[in-house]
Amino acid sequence: MNRKILSLAVAIMFVLFGTSILFAEGPSGDKRKGKYTYKKVYKTCAKRGAIESTTPFISPSDKTMAQWERIFDKKKFEIFKCSEEFNALSEADLQDIYAYLYNFAADSPSPAKCK
Numbered sequence: 001m002n003r004k005i006l007s008l009a010v011a012i013m014f015v016l017f018g019t020s021i022l023f024a025e026g027p028s029g030d031k032r033k034g035k036y037t038y039k040k041v042y043k044t045c046a047k048r049g050a051i052e053s054t055t056p057f058i059s060p061s062d063k064t065m066a067q068w069e070r071i072f073d074k075k076k077f078e079i080f081k082c083s084e085e086f087n088a089l090s091e092a093d094l095q096d097i098y099a100y101l102y103n104f105a106a107d108s109p110s111p112a113k114c115k
Helices: 002-022 031-048 065-074 083-088 091-103
Strands: none
Touching: 031 083, 031 091, 065 091
């Protein structure tokens, strides 16, 4: 009897933790592709003459996950100083960049800086 209850409790825990992983919030984009696209946007922006350096001056760890979420929900890309390039990106590319910035934000498990 105790063995059945223990097995049932373990099964319920697996179901609860499994569904929480499936429904975890965050962007659905490809963060590796997002890093590449993010840097590419700045190279294009520098070629146009809007900025001086091809290196992104905003790193993912400059903001928290919630702050990145607000920026991409409202589509306020003025912060990047390359709004013309950001507005020309496809929705998939924006999701990839969002995934990159969100997953390496200041309060993420692994904050990162652009290199």
